[in-house]
Amino acid sequence: xxxxxxxxxxxxxxxxxxxAALHHALRDxxxxxxEVYCVFVxxxxxxxxxxxxxxxxRFIHACLAELDAELRRLGGGLIVRHGAARDSxxxxxxxxxxxxxxxxxxYEPDAIARDAAVASxxxxxxRRLLVFKDGVVFEKNEVLTLSKGLYxxxxxxxxxxxxxxxxxxxxxxxxxxxxxxxxLAPLLEASLPTLPELGFDDGPLPAPAGMSGATQLxxxxxPRLADYGxxxxxxxxxxxxxxxxxxxxxxxxxxxxxxxxxxxxxxxxGGAGAxxxxxxxxxxxxxxxxxxxxxxxxxxxxxxxxxAVEWEAGDTARELFAAWCEGxxxxxxxxxxxxQLNTTGFMHNRLRMVTASFLVKDLGxxxxxxxxxxxxxxxxxxxxSNVGGWQWAASTGCDxxxxxxxxxxxxxxxxxxxxxxxxxxxxxxxxxxxARDIHAPxxxxxxxxxxxGIVLRKDYPWPVVDHGEARQKTLERFAVVxxxx
Ligand code: FAD
Numbered sequence: 001x002x003x004x005x006x007x008x009x010x011x012x013x014x015x016x017x018x019x020a021a022l023h024h025a026l027r028d029x030x031x032x033x034x035e036v037y038c039v040f041v042x043x044x045x046x047x048x049x050x051x052x053x054x055x056x057x058r059f060i061h062a063c064l065a066e067l068d069a070e071l072r073r074l075g076g077g078l079i080v081r082h083g084a085a086r087d088s089x090x091x092x093x094x095x096x097x098x099x100x101x102x103x104x105x106x107y108e109p110d111a112i113a114r115d116a117a118v119a120s121x122x123x124x125x126x127r128r129l130l131v132f133k134d135g136v137v138f139e140k141n142e143v144l145t146l147s148k149g150l151y152x153x154x155x156x157x158x159x160x161x162x163x164x165x166x167x168x169x170x171x172x173x174x175x176x177x178x179x180x181x182x183x184l185a186p187l188l189e190a191s192l193p194t195l196p197e198l199g200f201d202d203g204p205l206p207a208p209a210g211m212s213g214a215t216q217l218x219x220x221x222x223p224r225l226a227d228y229g230x231x232x233x234x235x236x237x238x239x240x241x242x243x244x245x246x247x248x249x250x251x252x253x254x255x256x257x258x259x260x261x262x263x264x265x266x267x268x269x270g271g272a273g274a275x276x277x278x279x280x281x282x283x284x285x286x287x288x289x290x291x292x293x294x295x296x297x298x299x300x301x302x303x304x305x306x307x308a309v310e311w312e313a314g315d316t317a318r319e320l321f322a323a324w325c326e327g328x329x330x331x332x333x334x335x336x337x338x339x340q341l342n343t344t345g346f347m348h349n350r351l352r353m354v355t356a357s358f359l360v361k362d363l364g365x366x367x368x369x370x371x372x373x374x375x376x377x378x379x380x381x382x383x384x385s386n387v388g389g390w391q392w393a394a395s396t397g398c399d400x401x402x403x404x405x406x407x408x409x410x411x412x413x414x415x416x417x418x419x420x421x422x423x424x425x426x427x428x429x430x431x432x433x434x435a436r437d438i439h440a441p442x443x444x445x446x447x448x449x450x451x452x453g454i455v456l457r458k459d460y461p462w463p464v465v466d467h468g469e470a471r472q473k474t475l476e477r478f479a480v481v482x483x484x485x
Contacts, residue, residue: 003099003127004034005185009041009089010078011111013104013134013250014063015211016070018174020132021102026180028100035185037096038071038078040064042198043085045114052199055206055345055379061195063251066210068192074177076184080191082198086114090121096185099127104134104250107292108383135250136285137171137258138164140292150293151286152302152398158282165258172255172262206345206379207245214252217242218260225264226271235337235348236421241277242346244380247284254281287388290398297387299368301396306403308480309396311366320363323464324355325373327426330463332438333413334358336426343426345379350416356393357407362470364477367394395478403478406471413439429459 008025016022025036050057068078081088093101101122103115119129133139143160144150151157165171195202208216221241224231231239246252261278264270270277291297301307312320323329327338337351347355352374359370371390375381391397395405417423420438424431430438432452437444442456442463449456456462 002097004032005029005037005096005098006034006100006102007037007039007089007093007096007098008102009039009085010067011040011103011106011250012248014040014060014067015214015251015253016067016074017177017211018253018256019104019177020134020175021104021130022177023175023180024130024132025100025102026177026183029183030180034099034183036076036183037092037098037185038067038076039089039092040067040078040080041085041088042080042082042193043114044082045084045086047198047200050200053201053203055203056381057198057200058195058203059206059209059245059379060249061192061198061200062205062209063211063213063249064192066212068190070211071184072187074181074184075186076181077187077190078192079187080193082193086117086121089118090125090127093122093127094125101127101129103129103131105131105139106135107139107288109291109295109298112295134175135247135254136288137161137254138285138289140289143289150289152290154283154286154399157286157289158279161282161285172258174253174255174259207242209251211251214243214246217246218252218257222260222264222270225273225277228273229276230272232276233350234416235340235351236417236419236425240349244382244385245346248380248382254284257281283388284382284385287384290388291384297391297397298383302391302398302400303396305481306394306396309477310480311477312364317363317365320464321359321365321369323461324359324363324365324370328461328464329358329363330442330461331358331362331409331413331467332420332423332427332430332441332460333417334409335461336417336423339426340422341374341377345377347374347378348422350412352389353393354407354409354412356390357401358409360394361406361474362409362465362467364470364473367391367396403481404475406474408467408471410440410467427460430454 006025006029008022013019029036064078064080071077089101115129122129138161143157143164207213224239228239231237243252247254258281261270261274265274294302327335329335334355337347337355341347356370359365360367367390371386374386388397392400395401395403419435423438430441433441441460454460
């Protein structure tokens with residue numbers, strides 16, 4: 001069985017620049033001989049759980065079309081397969097005479113298990129899987145405390161992360177591709193199946209796709225970077241980068257983003273917003289490290305004492321959960337946020353915090369129900385950040401919101417959407433209410449509502465819970481945690 005060729009297996013790294021696995025495969029091939037095949041597998045183990053109209057599959061499909069075109073420009077092309085990756089990869093390696101499969105690491109528990117299965121199958125035939133760091137600047141145990149322990153609090157982790165980058169600037173150096181591109185195996189035919197062939201529907205893309213989409217969003221964001229720190233919390237403003245879907249699917253490189261920020265900061269550009277945005281990129285790495293080191297958090301509390309919290313159950317809980325999912329809680333900011341999620345697949349960060357807090361601390365529902373719902377709906381769904389965000393809101397996570405701190409959905413609305421710009425966009429039935437009334441329509445006298453053409457319970461729901469009462473219940477629910485100390 002020939003083994004001089006190699007494969008680069010693309011997964012959540014759909015780009016042809018600054019790509020660690022591709023760089024290493026090409027460089028090794030230039031030095032040792034053999035050709036490099038680029039491969040993507042539409043993994044039926046993952047696709048099986050998705051609806052036909054999944055926005056992310058459409059996004060990936062468009063990214064692959066661009067990746068294939070770019071690889072062809074460089075002299076290669078993309079082989080696309082549809083099947084279980086654990087079978088397809090070893091089979092392809094045999095067909096292509098590939099002795100080594102190069103991948104960029106993925107820190108989610110299921111991906112780690114899949115990679116272990118692929119590595120074992122390859123090893124049975126004397127082939128190997130080589131894993132590289134690519135999706136983060138620092139991974140696993142690269143950022144440690146002075147006593148070589150793991151961090152579980154963000155700010156000291158961030159300070160250590162920044163210190164490490166200052167002493168190791170090459171950590172964000174780009175992985176070169178073009179100088180070694182001659183080792184790419186040229187492909188004659190395109191093999192990207194259509195969406196219907198994969199069992200999915202054509203439809204609009206949730207964001208500009210591919211490397212070009214990421215570049216477009218980043219370039220549009222940079223002029224707004226200086227204001228990021230002050231504007232990022234207001235969902236009615238277009239103040240954040242919207243790059244999360246691109247970081248999720250690797251159409252941009254985090255090293256490229258950090259390098260750009262460094263260069264801007266060195267020139268005094270990017271203002272007060274640049275370090276704040278860098279902090280957000282570090283939060284992403286913090287959560288990736290936490291998930292890798294503590295994989296149990298995918299389904300259990302980071303802090304075990306919180307597993308004793310008893311959540312609401314039964315029909316009432318299921319009805320309240322359905323009201324939350326469908327944006328009919330009667331709290332306009334929560335409902336507008338859920339409408340944004342359900343119609344676009346995106347939700348602003350402040351609103352992720354508000355809706356998650358509302359589910360857990362106003363409705364008393366298990367954070368895992370909400371985490372799973374977000375996982376199905378979010379275009380940028382990333383297990384580490386999603387579980388991290390949910391456990392933060394539920395107070396069960398590391399460096400989380402204290403359990404006795406409970407967002408008030410009305411004051412959050414008054415503070416972060418004061419004029420109701422965001423609410424009006426997603427709840428047009430409330431658009432006639434003025435800025436004072438739009439945050440809590442049930443407090444508006446009936447004649448005023450009537451003058452605005454709104455009948456509560458018909459045009460918009462009455463609140464499903466009273467926040468004051470819910471707050472009290474939550475403090476009692478979480479008292480078990482105090483007792484456990
Ligand atoms: P920007 O504000 O422009 O930030 C730049 C990048 O930094 C983001 O693209 C993202 O990669 C990273 N980032 C920003 N905030 C956070 C954060 N709090 N935690 C981790 N990384 C961050 N983010 C996801 O990418 N996927 C998820 O599944 C996800 N689920 C979340 C669930 C909850 C309950 C909460 C509270 C937050 C969640 N986040 C998640 C984090 C955050 O809400 C999104 O990353 C952000 O809203 C994406 O918008 P943006 O790209 O415009 O972000």
